[in-house]
Amino acid sequence: xxxxxxxxxxxxxxxxxxxxxxxxxxxxxxxxxxxxxxxxxxxxxxxxxxxxxxxxxxxxxxxxxxxxxxxxxxxxxxxxxxxxxxxxxxxxxxxxxxxxxxxxxxxxxxxxxxxxxxxxx
Amino acid sequence: xxxxxxxxxxxxxxxxxxxxxxxxxxxxxxxxxxxxxxxxxxxxxxxxxxxxxxxxxxxxxxxxxxxxxxxxxxxxxxxxxxxxxxxxxxxxxxxxxxxxxxxxxxxxxxxxxxxxxxxxxxxxxxxxxxxxxxxxxxxxxxxxxxxxxxxxxxxxxxxxxxxxxxxxxxxxxxxxxxxxxxxxxxxxxxxxxxxxxxxxxxxxxxxxxxxxxxxxxxxxxxxx
Numbered sequence: 001x002x003x004x005x006x007x008x009x010x011x012x013x014x015x016x017x018x019x020x021x022x023x024x025x026x027x028x029x030x031x032x033x034x035x036x037x038x039x040x041x042x043x044x045x046x047x048x049x050x051x052x053x054x055x056x057x058x059x060x061x062x063x064x065x066x067x068x069x070x071x072x073x074x075x076x077x078x079x080x081x082x083x084x085x086x087x088x089x090x091x092x093x094x095x096x097x098x099x100x101x102x103x104x105x106x107x108x109x110x111x112x113x114x115x116x117x118x119x120x121x
Numbered sequence: 122x123x124x125x126x127x128x129x130x131x132x133x134x135x136x137x138x139x140x141x142x143x144x145x146x147x148x149x150x151x152x153x154x155x156x157x158x159x160x161x162x163x164x165x166x167x168x169x170x171x172x173x174x175x176x177x178x179x180x181x182x183x184x185x186x187x188x189x190x191x192x193x194x195x196x197x198x199x200x201x202x203x204x205x206x207x208x209x210x211x212x213x214x215x216x217x218x219x220x221x222x223x224x225x226x227x228x229x230x231x232x233x234x235x236x237x238x239x240x241x242x243x244x245x246x247x248x249x250x251x252x253x254x255x256x257x258x259x260x261x262x263x264x265x266x267x268x269x270x271x272x273x274x275x276x277x278x279x280x281x282x283x284x285x286x287x288x289x290x291x292x293x294x295x296x297x298x299x300x301x302x303x304x305x306x307x308x309x310x311x312x313x314x315x316x317x318x319x320x321x322x323x324x325x326x327x328x329x330x331x332x333x334x335x336x337x338x339x340x341x342x343x344x345x
Contacts, residue, residue, distance in 0.1 A: 010229045020219035027215055027339075031208045034190050034344050044345075051340040055333055062222050062329045064322075070133045071140035072148050076158050083169045090173050094180025101183045 011067075019061045026050050026057075151319040154326070161330045164293075168334050171289060172341055175282040187274030189343045192265070193257070207343045210253050211335065214294075217246030218332040221301075221325050228321030233308060236321055240305035243328065247298040254291045258284075283342070290338055293331045300324055 030050040033043060060066045065073055101107075140147050148155040179186050194201035224239035261267040261283070267274075269281040304324045307313060313320060 011226070013223070013226060016219065016222040016226060020215070020222070023215045023218070024212065027208075027211050030340065030344060031204065031211070034204050037190075047340050047344050051336055054336045058218065058329055058333045058336065062218060063326055063333075069140065069149060070136045072150065072155070072158065074137065075148070076162055079162060080165055080169070083166065083173075086169070087173050087176070090177040091180065094177040097177075097181030098183065101181065105183060107183060 015061065019057050022057060023054055026054050030054075151317075151323070153319060153323050157323045157326050161326065164330065164334075168286075168289070168337070171286050172337060175286060175342065178278045178282060179276070182276040182278065184276045186276050187272065187279045189345075192261070192274060193343065204343060206253065206257060207339065210250055210257075211339055213246055213250045213253070214332050214335050217243045217250070218329055220246065221328045225322050225325040228308075228318040228325075231314075231318055233311070233314075236318070237305045237309040240301050240308065240321070240324075244298045244301040244305065247294050247301065247328075251291055251294050251298065254287065254294075258287075286338060286342060290331070290334055293334070297324075297328050297331050300327065 027050075030047060033046045033050075038046065065076075140149070189207075190203040191201075193205075193207050194203045195205050196202065220239050221243045224236050224243060227235040227239060265273060267280045267283070269284055271277045272280050301324055304320055308318075308321065
């Protein structure tokens with residue numbers, strides 16, 4: 001087969017098919033979390049785990065990150081770490097706004113706004 | 122780990138130092154691929170900003186957030202099945218990601234017919250996804266009366282978050298369908314026989330990214 005120019009890659013079809021099946025299975029699992037209305041910490045943990053696994057397989061295999069040089073990998077994966085700071089700050093800010101509103105709207109206690117179950121506020 | 126051979130036996134740190142210090146190209150890939158990755162990195166920041174804004178709005182709301190599980194339920198004659206529409210859309214998008222991976226694989230092998238075929242199939246699944254999203258939007262806007270500023274289910278900001286996040290993602294899918302169709306026609310016409318098939322891989326990166334974003338939207342907007 002050709003594809004001998006530098007940077008071209010060829011991998012057996014089976015690896016794509018396996019990842020494909022895996023993504024199907026993981027998606028089914030995350031749907032079942034909702035279908036069976038799992039609640040609380042179990043629900044959040046399962047959603048996050050299935051999400052991270054799916055995202056990881058897509059980036060690593062389908063987007064070929066596993067086979068790239070470390071220079072490209074780090075250039076793409078390191079900058080988003082800054083977003084973690086944004087997420088943490090906004091999460092804290094959200095809780096603060098929620099409590100402020102509860103105080104100023106005269107709600108005795110900040111109500112639990114999650115319909116699925118309780119979340120730590 | 123190092124894919125392009127010559128200095129594979131050196132460590133990861135050596136690779137990094139060597140690539141950045143040689144006073145010429147840093148990324149040893151097709152320039153279009155490097156640029157696509159940079160674009161996708163910027164897109165990551167855009168979508169994360171949307172999702173983070175949604176998180177902040179939802180966390181600070183004192184009015185209960187609408188239950189996506191019920192809103193996106195569909196009934197096929199019997200009892201409504203929770204979130205089924207979104208589940209089907211998820212499977213459609215994953216299927217399209219699989220066919221895209223096959224297209225890229227056949228692109229590496231410069232198999233003209235099969236590459237074009239799988240690109241067309243991928244675009245068709247993308248179109249199906251956009252169609253289902255159009256159905257979903259119509260149902261919410263026309264039947265349920267959801268607006269960016271109000272809705273009958275709960276916190277009024279639900280509509281704004283929903284339309285911004287899924288709209289921006291749907292726009293990406295629509296753009297991807299056009300992009301893939303363009304590339305597929307080019308492959309079929311032999312436009313890349315001399316230039317090389319890099320564009321198939323580059324288009325693939327874009328398409329997988331759109332699927333990747335959906336993974337996060339599915340988890341945080343629909344399941345949470």
